[in-house]
Amino acid sequence: xxxxxxxxxxxxxxxxxxxxxxxxxxxxxxxxxxxxxxxxxxxxxxxxxxxxxxxxxxxxxxxxxxxxxxxxxxxxxxxxxxxxxxxxxxxxxxxxxxxxxxxxxxxxxxxxxxxxxxxxxxxxxxxxxxxxxxxxxxx
Amino acid sequence: xxxxxxxxxxxxxxxxxxxxxxxxxxxxxxxxxxxxxxxxxxxxxxxxxxxxxxxxxxxxxxxxxxxxxxxxxxxxxxxxxxxxxxxxxxxxxxxxxxxxxxxxxxxxxxxxxxxxxxxxxxxxxxxxxxxxxxxxxxxxxxxxxxxxxxxxxxxxxxxxxxxxxxxxxxxxxxxxxxxxxxxxxxxxxxxxxxxxxxxxxxxxxxxxxxxxxxxxxxxxxxxxxxxxxxxxxxxxxxxxxxxxxxxxxxxxxxxxxxxxxxxxxxxxxxxxxxxxxxxxxxxxxxxxxxxxxxxxxxxxxxxxxxxxxxxxxxxxxxxxxxxxxxxxxxxxxxxxxxxxxxxxxxxxxxxxxxxxxxxxxxxxxxxxxxxxxxxxxxxxxxxxxxxxxxxxxxxxxxxxxxxxxxxxxxx
Numbered sequence: 001x002x003x004x005x006x007x008x009x010x011x012x013x014x015x016x017x018x019x020x021x022x023x024x025x026x027x028x029x030x031x032x033x034x035x036x037x038x039x040x041x042x043x044x045x046x047x048x049x050x051x052x053x054x055x056x057x058x059x060x061x062x063x064x065x066x067x068x069x070x071x072x073x074x075x076x077x078x079x080x081x082x083x084x085x086x087x088x089x090x091x092x093x094x095x096x097x098x099x100x101x102x103x104x105x106x107x108x109x110x111x112x113x114x115x116x117x118x119x120x121x122x123x124x125x126x127x128x129x130x131x132x133x134x135x136x137x138x139x
Numbered sequence: 140x141x142x143x144x145x146x147x148x149x150x151x152x153x154x155x156x157x158x159x160x161x162x163x164x165x166x167x168x169x170x171x172x173x174x175x176x177x178x179x180x181x182x183x184x185x186x187x188x189x190x191x192x193x194x195x196x197x198x199x200x201x202x203x204x205x206x207x208x209x210x211x212x213x214x215x216x217x218x219x220x221x222x223x224x225x226x227x228x229x230x231x232x233x234x235x236x237x238x239x240x241x242x243x244x245x246x247x248x249x250x251x252x253x254x255x256x257x258x259x260x261x262x263x264x265x266x267x268x269x270x271x272x273x274x275x276x277x278x279x280x281x282x283x284x285x286x287x288x289x290x291x292x293x294x295x296x297x298x299x300x301x302x303x304x305x306x307x308x309x310x311x312x313x314x315x316x317x318x319x320x321x322x323x324x325x326x327x328x329x330x331x332x333x334x335x336x337x338x339x340x341x342x343x344x345x346x347x348x349x350x351x352x353x354x355x356x357x358x359x360x361x362x363x364x365x366x367x368x369x370x371x372x373x374x375x376x377x378x379x380x381x382x383x384x385x386x387x388x389x390x391x392x393x394x395x396x397x398x399x400x401x402x403x404x405x406x407x408x409x410x411x412x413x414x415x416x417x418x419x420x421x422x423x424x425x426x427x428x429x430x431x432x433x434x435x436x437x438x439x440x441x442x443x444x445x446x447x448x449x450x451x452x453x454x455x456x457x458x459x460x461x462x463x464x465x466x467x468x469x470x471x472x473x474x475x476x477x478x479x480x481x482x483x484x485x486x487x488x489x490x491x492x493x494x495x496x497x498x499x500x501x502x503x504x505x506x507x508x509x510x511x512x513x514x515x516x517x518x519x520x521x522x523x524x525x526x527x528x529x530x531x532x533x534x535x536x537x538x539x540x541x542x543x544x545x546x547x548x549x550x
Binding site: 011028032035043048063069074092096 | 162188283285372514
């Protein structure tokens with residue numbers, strides 16, 4: 001199958017590639033993500049028990065605790081963060097974690113926003129590469 | 140300021156703020172006159188390194204700034220399962236924020252201290268429940284600030300001029316209308332926490348307007364609502380018609396614009412939401428936990444007559460999480476003594492979610508806090524029964540879960 005490209009809006013620029021992990025349910029990383037293991041732990045969430053570390057996590061937006069950012073920063077430091085996060089809008093919590101990780105550790109991850117229809121077309125398990133322009137290549 | 144005129148810490152904070160202003164789509168920054176810092180919660184090396192980096196660069200807050208819970212009860216942690224290494228690092232993180240000139244309030248209910256903002260005040264607050272309370276119940280103005288950005292706003296005294304700081308963005312978007320929900324149920328002690336849990340799920344990214352409230356909720360009931368809606372969802376501002384200050388009428392709550400949609404909330408919906416908050420099977424009970432958000436003086440005062448002259452079953456721990464200030468007020472007003480005589484323990488500065496304090500044998504909790512009920516199963520791997528304050532007290536006395544279901548079973 002030929003590559004298909006989805007145009008995303010860059011919230012925090014960067015490149016990444018990996019396996020997509022897709023959910024339509026918002027997530028709080030505090031109480032929802034174990035930065036020691038990279039696993040989603042929110043028992044209310046459909047991805048509870050799934051490892052998101054090094055995968056490209058597509059989640060529409062953050063919810064819940066303000067501490068989501070700090071958990072994500074810890075995950076970047078520990079090497080257990082998603083490789084990139086794809087959202088349906090400019091989620092400030094995810095963006096801030098990437099920006100502070102860049103400032104503190106020189107390690108940021110791309111945060112890309114998609115139109116809802118494009119977001120809905122993503123499938124868990126497909127291989128994605130994110131380009132600096134925000135283009136998402138699906139193979 | 141971004142070029143370092145205010146020193147290296149201010150330059151660092153401003154550089155983060157400027158990058159975030161771009162994410163927010165802000166074309167300018169604006170002044171704030173108060174901040175509340177949620178970055179105080181110690182999680183691990185990264186949160187500590189961030190705090191100590193700022194402090195070592197000489198960071199000072201530019202506006203009056205209160206501090207949220209930390210990762211440790213500075214004076215009481217040894218009574219619990221907190222490890223010494225954790226306590227030491229969490230205390231270092233506390234010290235770092237104190238060195239920046241913030242007021243050591245150590246509470247997730249800063250709106251119940253002398254640092255409470257006023258209507259219309261522009262502030263930068265972290266802590267999801269506090270954001271929701273400040274915006275909605277007080278009518279102060281804050282965006283939903285994440286950890287690590289709140290302190291950058293406090294150091295610079297500036298925020299991106301966007302979102303809930305601006306009048307035009309504070310109007311309601313969806314109407315959630317109580318339909319056939321009897322007054323007796325609305326008067327129940329659990330009602331606003333359960334409603335908040337449901338509203339958080341229904342609101343998605345929207346600002347909800349709740350219509351059909353026929354009772355006058357107390358401040359602590361609105362606190363419970365705000366915390367619940369900011370846990371199950373991302374509600375940073377809500378309007379309650381006839382209750383909250385920007386909603387004297389339905390029309391005013393929507394700034395004269397039509398709602399994007401209207402959703403009915405029925406008694407059956409509320410019953411289902413209440414059921415979701417209970418994840419235990421009700422057979423065993425290890426601990427009653429109260430105080431998320433932190434227990435207020437009014438809550439201590441409600442609890443005191445319920446426990447006066449009674450004793451909790453020794454098999455059940457009874458823990459209240461609160462602030463130093465509230466505990467001192469409770470002592471001064473005489474309501475603390477019967478609560479301590481009952482067998483209650485009080486943890487300050489933090490809570491069971493932010494500090495690894497519970498020993499592993501505590502597996503089943505009971506609480507009147509929807510926020511505790513939402514987070515404890517995932518964060519602590521415990522199971523929870525949700526009930527009223529009176530249910531919690533009775534259960535502690537009897538040593539087993541007892542709930543008065545009469546109001547919640549009416550067809």
